[in-house]
Amino acid sequence: MKIKSLYLAILMLGLSSTSVLAADGTLKFMGNIGTSSCMVSNGDNAEINVPMGTVPVERLENDINGPAVGFAITLQGCKIGTYYLVLDGTSPSGQENVLALDEAGGDGVAQGVGIKVTDIADNPVTLSKQLDTVHDASVNITKENESGTFYLKAHYYAFDTDNLTAGVANATATFTIIQK
16 A cells, blocks of 8 residues: 555655756757968957047047047968958947947046047948948958958947036957958
8 A cells, every 4th residue: 555655645746746848949059160361460369459549529529420539450371261250249338339438437538429430441340240241351361371451430420419428438349350
């Protein structure tokens, strides 16, 4: 009798602890493992500082685009192929391809302004989007161990001139170089 009771108890425990799981979606990771030895050659540990200078609030109230500052990301020792620049960072609400200031909304931080990055021909560099091989900045390497350079520009962009204030205007973005 005890054995039947034990089996019944185990059966009941098993039935009561069963949960129903349903799949809501699928993650599919796709990519390649490459052999490129391409390295970023400028900057310390691939950290590139872009000095934006000081731009008066009055200038941004009259022209929402501050003066452009040129900078470059140079690759060296690359294998043959096309390399694309993917830029990631935080954007202010409703401001596509505008880089938010570090500690936005904090004490002493400028308000109503962010930073836009463009290529040398003033085409905007997309921010935090999937790689777009048609529009993203690219460098074509045609010989083994060749170097290449992404020539870029950055400028302050006043997206809210009604609430524009002076203050610290630093921003941070990460970049990834992708070979296709």
